[in-house]
Amino acid sequence: MNGYFEAPDYYEPAPGDPPAVFLAGGITGVEDWQRRAAAALGGAIVLNPRRRHFPMDDPAQAPAQIAWEHHHLHLPEVLTMFWFPAGDSMQPIALLELGAALDNPARRIVIGADPGYPRAEDVRVQTRLARPGELVHPTLPATLTAVHERLTAG
Known part of the structure; x- marks a missing residue:
C-alpha cells in the first residue's frame, strides 16, 4: 500500500505529499478495523498505530509506541480519524487523545x-x-466517507 506508515515507522511530510490521515481509536481487544480503513483511504497517506506484531516482551516498546503516536498526532498537516468500535474495551488512550483533539480547535x-x-x-x-x-x-x-469529504474540502 503506497503511502502507508505503521508504527514504528515514522512519516515526515514532504511538499507534494497527498493528504495524511492518522487512524486513532481502539486497538486492544477490538477487531482490526484499521486494515479496512487503510484500504478505503487509498490515495491518502495512512498513519496506523496498530502494529501487526507488537513485541510485548520488550519494555522499551511501550514508550516508543507512545512517542510514535504523539509525533504523528501533532503533525499539523494530518487529519485525525477517531473510530471507537463496538466491544467491551473502553479504549482509554483513544479517549484521552480525543479529549486533547477536541480542545485544540486547530x-x-x-x-x-x-x-x-x-x-x-x-x-x-x-x-x-x-x-x-x-x-x-x-x-x-x-x-470514512466523512474523512474523504474532509480531505477533498481541504
Whole structure:
C-alpha cells in the first residue's frame, strides 16, 4: 500500500505529499478495523498505530509506541480519524487523545463511534460540548466517507 506508515515507522511530510490521515481509536481487544480503513483511504497517506506484531516482551516498546503516536498526532498537516468500535474495551488512550483533539480547535478531526461502544454517548456529548458542529458518525463506512469529504474540502 503506497503511502502507508505503521508504527514504528515514522512519516515526515514532504511538499507534494497527498493528504495524511492518522487512524486513532481502539486497538486492544477490538477487531482490526484499521486494515479496512487503510484500504478505503487509498490515495491518502495512512498513519496506523496498530502494529501487526507488537513485541510485548520488550519494555522499551511501550514508550516508543507512545512517542510514535504523539509525533504523528501533532503533525499539523494530518487529519485525525477517531473510530471507537463496538466491544467491551473502553479504549482509554483513544479517549484521552480525543479529549486533547477536541480542545485544540486547530486540529482537524473526524469522529465515529459504533453504537455498541460502551462510551458512545460520552463521545457524542463531549464532542457536542467542545465542537458543536462536529458530527459523531455511527458506522465505520460513514466515518470514512466523512474523512474523504474532509480531505477533498481541504
